[in-house]
Amino acid sequence: MRIGELSRRSGVPVPTIKFYVREGLMPAGQLTSPNQATYDSGHERRLKLIRALLEVGGLSLASIGEVIRSIGDPEQPVHKMLGAATDWIAPLEGGEAGPELEDAREDVAELLARRGWKADADCPAGETLAAVLVALRRAGHGGFVGLLDAYAAAAEPVARADLDYVGRMVAREELVESVVVGTVLGEAMFGALRRLAHVDASARVYGEGEEGAAGAMGEPAAPGNA
Amino acid sequence: MRIGELSRRSGVPVPTIKFYVREGLMPAGQLTSPNQATYDSGHERRLKLIRALLEVGGLSLASIGEVIRSIGDPEQPVHKMLGAATDWIAPLEGGEAGPELEDAREDVAELLARRGWKADADCPAGETLAAVLVALRRAGHGGFVGLLDAYAAAAEPVARADLDYVGRMVAREELVESVVVGTVLGEAMFGALRRLAHVDASARVYGEGEEGAAGAMGEPAAPGNA
Numbered sequence: 442m443r444i445g446e447l448s449r450r451s452g453v454p455v456p457t458i459k460f461y462v463r464e465g466l467m468p469a470g471q472l473t474s475p476n477q478a479t480y481d482s483g484h485e486r487r488l489k490l491i492r493a494l495l496e497v498g499g500l501s502l503a504s505i506g507e508v509i510r511s512i513g514d515p516e517q518p519v520h521k522m523l524g525a526a527t528d529w530i531a532p533l534e535g536g537e538a539g540p541e542l543e544d545a546r547e548d549v550a551e552l553l554a555r556r557g558w559k560a561d562a563d564c565p566a567g568e569t570l571a572a573v574l575v576a577l578r579r580a581g582h583g584g585f586v587g588l589l590d591a592y593a594a595a596a597e598p599v600a601r602a603d604l605d606y607v608g609r610m611v612a613r614e615e616l617v618e619s620v621v622v623g624t625v626l627g628e629a630m631f632g633a634l635r636r637l638a639h640v641d642a643s644a645r646v647y648g649e650g651e652e653g654a655a656g657a658m659g660e661p662a663a664p665g666n667a
Numbered sequence: 668m669r670i671g672e673l674s675r676r677s678g679v680p681v682p683t684i685k686f687y688v689r690e691g692l693m694p695a696g697q698l699t700s701p702n703q704a705t706y707d708s709g710h711e712r713r714l715k716l717i718r719a720l721l722e723v724g725g726l727s728l729a730s731i732g733e734v735i736r737s738i739g740d741p742e743q744p745v746h747k748m749l750g751a752a753t754d755w756i757a758p759l760e761g762g763e764a765g766p767e768l769e770d771a772r773e774d775v776a777e778l779l780a781r782r783g784w785k786a787d788a789d790c791p792a793g794e795t796l797a798a799v800l801v802a803l804r805r806a807g808h809g810g811f812v813g814l815l816d817a818y819a820a821a822a823e824p825v826a827r828a829d830l831d832y833v834g835r836m837v838a839r840e841e842l843v844e845s846v847v848v849g850t851v852l853g854e855a856m857f858g859a860l861r862r863l864a865h866v867d868a869s870a871r872v873y874g875e876g877e878e879g880a881a882g883a884m885g886e887p888a889a890p891g892n893a
């Protein structure tokens with residue numbers, strides 16, 4: 442297809458598509474004449490991936506470029522490639538060095554040992570977790586760190602479901618793409634579900650306690666949607 | 668304390684503190700002379716909250732302002748205030764109207780009915796979830812939507828742990844602040860844990876399959892950190 446059709450099908454403006462090609466986020470079309478190129482379903486798929494990471498995942502174009510380069514390198518074994526893909530989408534840099542960060546890193550290492558997780562405490566996700574623990578303590582909510590094990594227990598079945606989904610992919614590019622999409626959009630999905638579960642739990646605990654049964658029974662709440 | 672000491676204790680520069688006061692993110696200090704004001708531990712606490720939401724939560728100053736105004740309004744019942752606090756930190760706007768969004772909203776309503784959650788499908792978290800489902804399908808990963816129930820089942824104990832933590836707070840401002848901090852930093856915490864659990868699950872599944880036992884046993888992994 443021509444670039445105009447690719448633009449219509451993907452909803453991405455032509456100048457934006459050209460920009461992504463210049464930035465190395467997607468391969469150029471195949472030249473059919475010096476001024477004309479054709480694009481295929483691989484280009485369309487790549488555009489959808491970029492838009493999803495940009496709009497829903499909130500990644501920067503620079504991070505998306507790194508993710509896409511790690512997808513594209515055929516030298517990497519799958520295991521390393523999956524690691525690189527998730528590393529690039531870890532949102533937090535390690536915090537400032539200091540005793541607070543050292544304590545938090547120790548908490549992470551102890552958690553990994555306690556749960557028997559095969560992961561290094563100093564991998565990007567471990568560093569992100571340590572930075573979150575530092576931020577919780579600095580914000581005066583060190584008590585929240587006590588929820589680590591409850592959270593970790595919930596993360597295990599989620600990660601297994603993710604890997605099970607990823608394992609259904611056949612092609613190598615599809616496999617890594619599904620990890621990237623699953624990590625970024627899956628995080629947004631879990632975040633939204635956790636908030637919905639908060640609304641539910643909060644209505645049960647605070648709604649009835651504070652306003653009698655009005656909030657829970659007076660208004661047509663969840664049953665009205667069914 | 669004077670503003671200089673508040674700056675030293677919080678690590679926030681004096682001009683930034685003055686900016687937050689002008690923007691209504693924190694109350695002004697108490698004037699002791701026309702050019703001098705004193706600040707107390709409430710100001711220090713508020714500064715920590717702002718920095719945590721900004722740096723770890725990734726919220727904009729505008730969103731933080733809305734959250735803080737919803738915390739501060741003493742007219743609101745706790746139940747409504749908690750809802751307003753979580754609404755303002757929902758990261759996604761509802762997607763573009765259309766049949767895709769309608770289908771996704773129906774998926775959300777069905778999920779709520781299936782799990783018996785007391786929440787409206789059209790609350791901000793429900794709209795965010797619908798937008799995520801649309802993005803997954805657009806990115807060519809509609810199959811990931813099949814993980815909704817596994818994710819929702821994991822979100823339930825997490826939300827109960829959150830509410831349990833929140834329930835320990837005594838003061839009203841503390842209560843809502845803990846919801847805000849817990850929602851934003853708790854999301855970052857779960858995200859990091861999910862990625863660590865991915866590393867673990869991926870090492871078990873792909874590490875051994877592809878490279879023999881080298882990745883899992885040849886290197887000093889998790890046990891070396893304990």
